[in-house]
Amino acid sequence: MSALSYQPILPRPAPRHASGALAWLRSNLFSDVKTGLSTIILGGLLLWFIPPFLNWSLFNAVWTPDVQACRAVQESAACWGVIAEKYRLIIFGRYPFDQQWRPLIATVLMMLMLVASCIRVFWKPWLAGSWIAVLTVFFILMYGNSLGLAKVPTDSWGGLPLTILLATLSIVMAFPIALLVALGRRADLPAIRVFCSLYVELIRGVPLISVLFMASFMFPLFMPPGLTIDVLIRVLVGITLFNAAYLAEVVRGGLQAVPKGQIEAAATLGLSYWQIQRKIVLPQALAMVVPSIVNSIIATFKDTSLVSIVSLYELTGALDMAINADANWKPFKLQGYMFIAIIYFIFCFSMSRYSQWVERQVNKSKLR
Amino acid sequence: MSLKSAPKKKRWSWRSQAFRGLIYQIVAIGVIVLGVWFLASNTLTNMRVRGIQSGFDFLNQPAGFSIGESLFPFDSAESYWRAFWVGLANTLRVAVVGIILATLLGTVIGIGRFSRNALVRGLCSTYVECFRNIPVLLQLLMWYLLLTEMLPSIQNAWQAGPFFLSKGGFNYPIPIWQAGHAWALAGLVIGIALAWLYHGWARRQFEATGIIKSMFWVPLGVVLASALLAWLLGGAPSALDSPVKGEFSVENGGALTPEFLAMLLGLTIYTASFISEVVRSGIASVSRGQTEAAAALGLDPGLEIRLIVLPQALRVIIPPLTNQYLNLTKNSSLAVAIGYPDLISIANTAMNQTGRAVECIAIVMAVYLTISLLTSLLMNSYNKRVAIQER
Numbered sequence: 039m040s041a042l043s044y045q046p047i048l049p050r051p052a053p054r055h056a057s058g059a060l061a062w063l064r065s066n067l068f069s070d071v072k073t074g075l076s077t078i079i080l081g082g083l084l085l086w087f088i089p090p091f092l093n094w095s096l097f098n099a100v101w102t103p104d105v106q107a108c109r110a111v112q113e114s115a116a117c118w119g120v121i122a123e124k125y126r127l128i129i130f131g132r133y134p135f136d137q138q139w140r141p142l143i144a145t146v147l148m149m150l151m152l153v154a155s156c157i158r159v160f161w162k163p164w165l166a167g168s169w170i171a172v173l174t175v176f177f178i179l180m181y182g183n184s185l186g187l188a189k190v191p192t193d194s195w196g197g198l199p200l201t202i203l204l205a206t207l208s209i210v211m212a213f214p215i216a217l218l219v220a221l222g223r224r225a226d227l228p229a230i231r232v233f234c235s236l237y238v239e240l241i242r243g244v245p246l247i248s249v250l251f252m253a254s255f256m257f258p259l260f261m262p263p264g265l266t267i268d269v270l271i272r273v274l275v276g277i278t279l280f281n282a283a284y285l286a287e288v289v290r291g292g293l294q295a296v297p298k299g300q301i302e303a304a305a306t307l308g309l310s311y312w313q314i315q316r317k318i319v320l321p322q323a324l325a326m327v328v329p330s331i332v333n334s335i336i337a338t339f340k341d342t343s344l345v346s347i348v349s350l351y352e353l354t355g356a357l358d359m360a361i362n363a364d365a366n367w368k369p370f371k372l373q374g375y376m377f378i379a380i381i382y383f384i385f386c387f388s389m390s391r392y393s394q395w396v397e398r399q400v401n402k403s404k405l406r
Numbered sequence: 407m408s409l410k411s412a413p414k415k416k417r418w419s420w421r422s423q424a425f426r427g428l429i430y431q432i433v434a435i436g437v438i439v440l441g442v443w444f445l446a447s448n449t450l451t452n453m454r455v456r457g458i459q460s461g462f463d464f465l466n467q468p469a470g471f472s473i474g475e476s477l478f479p480f481d482s483a484e485s486y487w488r489a490f491w492v493g494l495a496n497t498l499r500v501a502v503v504g505i506i507l508a509t510l511l512g513t514v515i516g517i518g519r520f521s522r523n524a525l526v527r528g529l530c531s532t533y534v535e536c537f538r539n540i541p542v543l544l545q546l547l548m549w550y551l552l553l554t555e556m557l558p559s560i561q562n563a564w565q566a567g568p569f570f571l572s573k574g575g576f577n578y579p580i581p582i583w584q585a586g587h588a589w590a591l592a593g594l595v596i597g598i599a600l601a602w603l604y605h606g607w608a609r610r611q612f613e614a615t616g617i618i619k620s621m622f623w624v625p626l627g628v629v630l631a632s633a634l635l636a637w638l639l640g641g642a643p644s645a646l647d648s649p650v651k652g653e654f655s656v657e658n659g660g661a662l663t664p665e666f667l668a669m670l671l672g673l674t675i676y677t678a679s680f681i682s683e684v685v686r687s688g689i690a691s692v693s694r695g696q697t698e699a700a701a702a703l704g705l706d707p708g709l710e711i712r713l714i715v716l717p718q719a720l721r722v723i724i725p726p727l728t729n730q731y732l733n734l735t736k737n738s739s740l741a742v743a744i745g746y747p748d749l750i751s752i753a754n755t756a757m758n759q760t761g762r763a764v765e766c767i768a769i770v771m772a773v774y775l776t777i778s779l780l781t782s783l784l785m786n787s788y789n790k791r792v793a794i795q796e797r
Contacts, residue, residue, distance in 0.1 A: 067523060067525060073522055076525070076526065077523055080523075080526065080529065227430055227434075228431070229434055230430070230431060233435075243774060243778035244736070244770075244774045245736035245774060247739045247740065247742065247750060248739065248767060248771055248774065251750075251754070251770075252767050255763040256449075256763055258452070259449045259452045259453065259764065260445045260448055260449055261448060262448050263448070263452055263455055340539075340540075343543045343544055344740070346543075347543075347740075347742060347743055354541070354543060354547070371555075372548070372551055372552070372555070372556075375544060375547060375548045375551065379540045379544055379548070382539065386538075386540070387535060387539045390538075390539065
């Protein structure tokens with residue numbers, strides 16, 4: 039009997055109020071027993087670790103360049119005095135002390151240029167022109183020997199300016215090579231295709247350090263007798279050729295993503311091979327791979343630290359030089375490493391955030 | 407209106423694309439050959455002028471330097487040839503262990519970024535951002551500094567049971583080889599064979615009846631049980647070669663040097679941050695509808711991951727994962743900066759001693775190329791297995 043009688047299902051309770059800090063906490067940290075337990079355990083661990091770390095790194099730390107004070111707290115606190123004492127050596131390397139305004143201006147100029155290149159409004163042909171101008175100014179400032187500036191040979195260059203110079207210049211020079219190699223790998227001409235593939239696969243198969251060894255030990259043998267080339271230029275050539283292979287693969291990925299119909303349509307319109315590539319294919323392909331290109335730039339920026347192994351004193355090498363030479367400060371090398379780690383982090387992190395932003399922009403244009 | 411007849415096709419004309427292509431290629435080959443000839447002739451002249459000897463005959467000469475750690479015994483009277491082998495073995499050792507650990511850590515962190523717990527999510531993404539954005543060389547140097555400066559001296563080594571940790575590295579007990587271990591090994595092999603047979607049977611059962619047998623715990627149990635049984639049959643040898651704290655060093659047992667530990671820690675932690683991104687993007691590439699459909703079919707979360715998410719995510723994951731493995735192997739060349747005797751360090755020493763830069767760099771490049779190509783081949787064949795089987 040009762041099976042036939044009408045029994046309304048009780049209305050479900052309204053969903054819990056789902057906004058505000060408390061609701062966020064509940065849904066994100068204590069949504070069920072397992073989540074709650076892991077929150078408590080992890081939170082406990084963090085509470086256990088973070089205060090001692092903050093004490094070590096901030097509250098008890100020594101901030102003045104005072105060796106005695108640093109020694110006194112060595113066991114229990116960080117000594118940032120080492121940075122206060124050595125920061126000019128770390129950032130500018132062996133560049134003559136009274137001339138260090140030159141790398142400072144040059145670096146700031148270069149960084150402004152980098153930032154400008156990230157802004158879409160400036161993606162115009164004159165950007166290339168201003169890059170050449172800025173690089174020229176950079177070299178005149180750094181090298182001197184003209185305009186009343188004293189000459190500073192390249193082996194005195196070091197620190198952050200050298201890092202930025204190596205990263206920027208090798209990417210700027212690698213880019214045209216990468217474009218040609220990427221096009222060559224997709225060309226109809228077998229000899230050129232084979233050569234380009236060989237180049238890319240060979241370079242990508244070996245570590246950068248072996249390329250750098252080659253640049254610093256073998257390169258002098260390659261040159262005609264009597265011709266010596268500055269070690270900075272040799273290393274720059276090595277990094278450029280290395281980056282070009284990686285960038286070429288990135289660009290090739292973009293080229294492959296351009297639909298074949300685009301090329302056929304352009305050919306039907308009577309455009310020549312180079313016209314097709316320049317006006318139809320590359321603009322589409324490059325727009326697609328901007329995030330990957332930025333990632334390559336990040337990788338290059340980090341890779342510049344390797345040149346310290348072939349005795350160029352960029353940021354990592356300059357730190358070693360600055361601290362190893364001074365027995366007083368040597369026990370505090372870890373703080374030095376942390377300092378340059380933070381510099382690297384700031385650069386790489388902002389670039390990766392930029393690449394994520396570009397990726398979102400590119401995806402936005404695809405949504406219609 | 408007169409119809410113009412189509413111009414006769416001339417083969418050897420500048421207007422023919424094929425002809426132009428041929429010319430371009432000949433020019434390109436010519437330029438490359440000329441370039442290589444130019445470099446080679448310069449090199450030969452320079453070597454003659456500077457009196458540098460060339461050739462690979464130095465490989466048979468005694469190396470004259472000792473190597474801090476090696477998988478097989480090496481002393482300075484042995485040849486360069488063998489020194490290079492020691493270096494290669496050291497490279498592979500740190501690369502293989504690093505790859506395994508980085509895969510595990512990277513997978514855990516990659517999955518952690520999908521956690522329902524905001525704390526876990528936050529920690530995982532902090533980890534990725536921190537370690538991905540600092541050069542691996544710097545990280546290696548930092549780990550090495552930490553391991554050699556901040557740890558207690560050997561006299562005051564930290565001890566946990568038979569394990570020691572100090573500036574001298576990490577010491578652990580190893581079992582002393584006895585006949586019983588051969589039994590255990592044989593048992594292990596038999597166990598694996600049995601598990602393989604079971605796997606085939608369970609698969610046929612599944613195809614015939616649709617009933618899923620345990621594919622993980624039962625085979626694992628079979629392998630372990632048979633190894634344990636054989637070990638017991640072999641007399642259950644349990645003698646351990648435990649490290650003992652001596653006057654100046656921790657003696658006996660197995661040891662990991664601080665150089666190896668620094669390499670392993672640095673490479674694992676750095677690469678894991680990239681692998682976790684690979685894993686994350688792989689999982690994110692499986693659309694939500696797939697998991698919802700699986701849940702609607704009544705699969706429990708474990709099966710859902712194993713049968714639905716993983717096979718689809720792996721397709722996206724494998725190619726970039728291969729790249730990360732290759733990167734780790736190539737980054738192991740940074741060992742030269744902290745003195746771990748890998749291939750590059752050995753080549754560097756050999757180069758300084760013999761002056762044969764060209765040969766040493768050629769050996770290094772050839773070895774890394776071979777490793778890269780082999781890894782790519784291996785991973786490509788695995789990739790083919792997980793790729794979509796299209797008709």
